[in-house]
Amino acid sequence: MKKIISSVILISVVLISCLKSGVSVHIQNSTRSEIKEVILEFTGGKEIISKLPSGVEVSKIVNPTGESSLTVSYSIGDNSYQKNIDVYFEPNYKGDLFLKIKDQGKITWNSQVRLPTF
Secondary structure (H helix, E strand, O other): OOHHHHHHHHHHHHHHHHOOOOEEEEEOOOOOOEEEEEEEEEEEEEEEEEEEEEOEEEEEEEOOOOEEEEEEEEEEEEEEEEEEEEEEEEEOEEEEEEEEEOOOOOEEEEEEEEEEEE
């Protein structure tokens, strides 16, 4: 009986993880300053991080309502920046997108976004 219960729990966990959709966007502040008003904009929505201290990384899950790219806006001190990230995703795409914000507002990224698997 315990084996059956364990098997059911394992199958449930696997199914839930397979059904989870969205792209995890990880934003790392590599500057020496606090970053304010980080806004991730995508088709059908946006995610806002009001403050991102120096050296800190936060993650947000984005799941657009249609074909999408990602625009990132943020402020460092008195300077505001807006960057279009060269990534394509659609509803239910999965994976990770790593963004690193550097001094002078420069941003680098690494995309591991992939099609959904069914």
